[in-house]
Amino acid sequence: MKIVGVIAEYNPFHSGHMYHLSKIRSEFNPDAILCAMSGNFVQRGEPAVFDKWVRAEMALGGGADLVMEIPACFAASTAEVFAEASVKLLNSTGLVNYLSFGIEECRIEELNLIGKLFAEEPPLLKASIKKFLKKGLSFPAAREKAALELLSSQIPDGKLQLLPHLLRKPNFILAVEYVKAIKKLGVDMEILPVLRKGAGYHEKGLQREFPSASAIRCFLRETRDKEALNLLASALPTHCIEIIKREIESGNGPVFFEDFELLILGILRRSSEEDLSLIFDIKEGLENRIKRAAKKASSLAELIEEIKSKRYPETRIQRILIHILLNIERELVSSRAPLYIRVLGFSQKGSEILRKIKEKTSLPVITRTAEYKNLKNLARRMFEIDLLASDIYSLAKPSRDKRQGGMDFYKKIIHYNFSR
Secondary structure, eight states, rough: OOEEEEEEOOOOOHHHHHHHHHHHHHHHSSSEEEEEOOOOOTTEEEEOOSSSHHHHEEEHHHSEEEEEEEEEHHHSSSSHHHHHHHHHHTTTTTTTOOOEESSOOOOOHHHHHHHHHHHHOOHHHHHHHHHHHHHHHHHHHHHHHHHHHTTTTTHHHHHHHHHHHHHSSSHHHHHHHHHHHHHHTTTOOEEEEEESSSTTTTTOSSSSSSHHHHHHHHHHHOOTTTGGGGGTTTTSOOOHHHHHHHHHHTTTOOOOGGGGGHHHHHHHHOHHHHHHHTTTTTOOTTTHHHHHHHHOSSSSSHHHHHHSSSSOOHHHHHHHHHHHHTHHHHHHHOOOOOEEEEEEEEEEEEHHHHHHHHHHHHOOOEGGGGGGGGHHHHHHHHHHHHHHHHHHHHHSSGGGGGSSSSSHHSSSOOOOOOOO
């Protein structure tokens, strides 16, 4: 069987995502498309604009056959951890043999070259990264310079000069991490890159044929009027616009980072430096800097401004704040290995694939939340973070009626009744 895996946030699912899935079907003719999707908090260190069930419904309506949740402790982590854990999750199905992703430039040779270098991580690379870190560079910048230094004798000068340009493109950076994870883990998974169309990752305008998710989120932040949502017709598939109208009318979304402002500040002021030091990615005495900033700041923007530095840029600080909010400790992330397969929804074809997964995988497959009680030790703790993520996320929903906890136990798996 030809099963294509996709790693995504779908925050929210838009026309560019629809284009990606349709290109997979038209060009590769797979038996099924399986998506590993972030839950209620995403890799850039923010809450998802709509909850995981809403976004899974969007994805299924847009061409996915089965949607699995990336555990929260990995979904809101670094690009390296996010990619490796997601590749492991897809591989654990025993069925996924292709990985497809959107990419700004189809430079496959360069992608494989850099991915292989980072996967092998030779001593010279480590030493070079350390050298640049000591000069005050951020880790991504230090790694970029180290890679250029090591590859200078291996590839033509023209292609070498192209690498810094590629390593500053968000989707190419993630693609490198996917390739790195595949090579490092030695999994049998071929890559199927699809050239992205439309706006760049950070572009905020809606004028392009395929506006970015950032632009759509900005629009939703400023506009809650149902009729105004029709202005998103070029940005979102019709079924997604209808879903968003439904969610706004019911008070179920949208949700933004600043909605957690007082909760995050309260947790930081209550927590000790020792408590903070246990959280993933807090090291080098950062807990002391965070604690001082929390006493001084009166908003999230002020808090981040007080904490950030060259070594700890804004996005990394945001991720750390999400780790603190969800109490994601270092030990939980260190394995980079999801210990269960949590299914959020499937199509008619996806239900057949799910049966095959249950035959193939060695991991527990969770289709009803109550089944998590059969999980043991670290797996149970990992799932409990997912439950906490839903409970915390619900506190930021616009309608008070939607803020109750325990939604994972009330929400049923999505059976998307459309045969492909």
